Amino acid sequence: MRHEATSLVAALRAPSPTCSFEFFPPKDDEGEAVLWQTIADLEPLQPTFVSVTYGAGGTSQERTVRITGRIAGQTSMRPVGHLTLVGQTRGEIETVLKQYAAAGVDNVLALRGDPKGGPRAPWEPHPDGMTYAIDLVELAADLGGFEIGVAAFPEGHPDAESIEHDAEILVAKANAGAQYAITQLFFRAEDYFGLVERVRARGCDIPIVPGIMPILNFAQVARMAELSGAEMPREVLEQIEPIQEDKAAVRAKGIELATQLCRDLLAGGAPGLHFITLNRSKATREIFEALRADGLV
Secondary structure (H helix, E strand, O other): OOOOOOOOHHHHHHHOEEEEEEEEEOOHHHHHHHHHHHHHHHHOOOOOOOEOOOOOHHHHHHHHHHHHHHHHOOOOOOOOEOOOOOOOOHHHHHHHHHHHHOOOOOOEOOOOOOOOOOOOOOOOOOOOOOOHHHHHHHHHHHHOOOEEEEOOOOOOOOOOOHHHHHHHHHHHHHOOOOOOEEEEHHHHOOHHHHHHHHHHOOOOOOEEEEEOOOOHHHHHHHHHHHHHOOOOOHHHHHHHHHOOOOOHHHHHHHHHHHHHHHHHHOOOOOEEEEEOOOOOOEEEEEEEEEHOOOOOO
């Protein structure tokens, strides 16, 4: 049902900022019903693309491929299928890429993924698998037919030697065939712009889309930030900690902070905004409406 004449990469390089949403594969049918309602709520906003995260192995993987394919076939939205290396052989990963292609999904986000023991656990590749995201980029590029995105880390990947080395890895992924990047969550616009500057200084013009997650549940977002290596800045904590027992106040402040972050990012030239929705639409729509009222999206 999609009718875009423009590729995702072309849209990211166009003057007008893009808007996109990230979902995750639910664990059960009830969660999937919630997801499809969220998709229905967000489709009228006409996002440039939506992405579906990937759980390697079993039901989660199957739901990811099935949901992503259904978005491609039954909605007006362009889906991006996430794919990781966790616990899979090279052949199994290649099969998933072919399943995406058969379902009409021609955009993938190539990720190493978190170790089975959690984001901070040591990485252990499958004996017949791959070790780095760049290996997956090369595989998808060799198969052909995909626009390929990768992850980026405004504060550096937790395993990176330095933020400079982290930027070099992103440039290497671009040289291997990655055409755009989406960042992990972060809270300071300067962290994002610092990453962009480091990448541009290395002669790479890959579009880097900031990933946005509003603080709606303080403990949950603080935990996700810790696991991803993002810092919860003092200036954010000073506004959230005094009200952390008041859920409604935290939610309102979180949306206010995320909206201002989006304004700062767009004012500084970010190519778009990628909202990490956690399969709920209300907060994302509130931020989007505030930005639309400003004439920014």
